[in-house]
Amino acid sequence: MARVLRLPDRGRLIICTDLQGCLRDFHRIVEIFDDAMATTGDAHLLFTGDLIHGPHLDEADWPDFLGEYYRDASGDVIDELAVLMDHHPGRIHALIGNHEHGHIGGPHTAKFAADEVAVLEGLLGDARAERMRAVLREFALVAVAPCGAVFTHGAPAATVASIRDIEDARLDGFELGSPIDILDTPIIGPILWARSAEPDVARRFVRALGGTFCIYGHDVIPEGFEVIGDEQIVVSTSFGVFDANKVYLALDLAARYRSVHDLRVGREILPLYPDAPPFHEPVERAHG
Ligand SMILES: [Mn+2]
Incomplete structure (x- = not known):
């Protein structure tokens, strides 16, 4: 398939970042897509x-910082x-993350096992x-939309002259190779490994691709999302986040977004679980 996915200039686009093997959140985002199809007919x-690649842990061994428990x-x-x-x-799309890459030519990842590719x-x-x-x-590898959005897995830190470089x-x-070697590729x-991009680097990247801002995941944002400068938003839909803070995006593909600041909480930035209890109370455990 082409390295660059070109999305259309009409319809509603639902965006989901890192699931890391969480089937429950996959089902929830599909439900949201189904609702969008039912109400708009064009999603x-x-x-x-x-x-892919999540933890294989019993609930008792689950660390608090990983967010909601799942297997x-x-x-x-x-x-x-x-x-x-x-x-x-033609309506369901996916980008390669560093974890998928391990199965199709990339270095094997070692987040939850020494070789997650071999384990899976x-x-x-x-x-x-x-x-x-x-x-x-x-x-x-990358998606672009006429609305101005560019989509990557990691931060838009690559130096590219045009879409051709990505193709x-x-x-x-x-x-x-190791993940450390590939970061220099x-x-x-x-695109697959960077956790952040300087604003001027991100600006050059999105402009080279004809866009105005970039949406990506890869890193965990415990609060659900983070806006950086005028061109970047990091989104956490699933992995490493409690249900109440999980966020997905919904874009109008017929719109023209001038910058990341055109994305509004409650309109384009939406809770995956609107009815989840607002705060996760940490459990105090007696040590003795
Ligand atoms: Mn990643």
């Missing part, structure tokens, strides 16, 4: 990478994504793992 759903269901997330894509041709493919077995890789190979980027051949290193 799109974009995942910005890292749909990794990466294989089910990708299986259900493939079904959803078949159901809604071992759990799935050969046939299902090959089916998963076939789905991941269709993911784009030409190669994804394979990094299996033996032009284009895909920053």
Whole structure:
């Protein structure tokens, strides 16, 4: 598939960042997409990478900083994504994250296991793992929309002259490298791994792609989202965040957003679980 996904200039776009194998949040964002389809008849759903690779922990071992408890269901997330894509041709989109990249030519990630690629493919077995890789190979590296939005997995820290630089980027051949090596690889290193971008770097990146601002995840924002300068918003829809703070975005693809400041809480920036209790009370445990 093309490295750059070009979204249309009409319809409602729902954006979901890092799920890391959380099937419950996947089901919730699909419900939101289904509602948008039912009410507008013209909706799109974009995942910005890292749909896979979550913790395999019992609830008793779950650290508080990881947000709401869940158990990794990466294989089910990708299986259900493939079904959803078949159901809604041309409306369900996904970007490669650094965790997907490990299965299709990138360095193997080590967030929750020494080799998460080997762990997941071992759990799935050969046939299902090959089916998963076939789905991941269709993911784009960057998405652009005429409304002004540019979408990446990591921060828009890459130096690019034009969309052509991204179209030409190669994804394979990094299996033996480490995540530290790939960060130095032009284009895909920053796009898949950078956690931040200087405002002037981000501005050049989004302008080279014909956009006005960039939406991405990759990092955890405990409050749900963070706006940086005029061109960047980091969004946490799922991983590492409590339900009350999980945020997704909804854009009008027919609009023209002049900067990230045109995104409003309650309109484009929306809670994944509007009815979740507002505060998570930390549990005091007696040590003795
Ligand atoms: Mn990531």
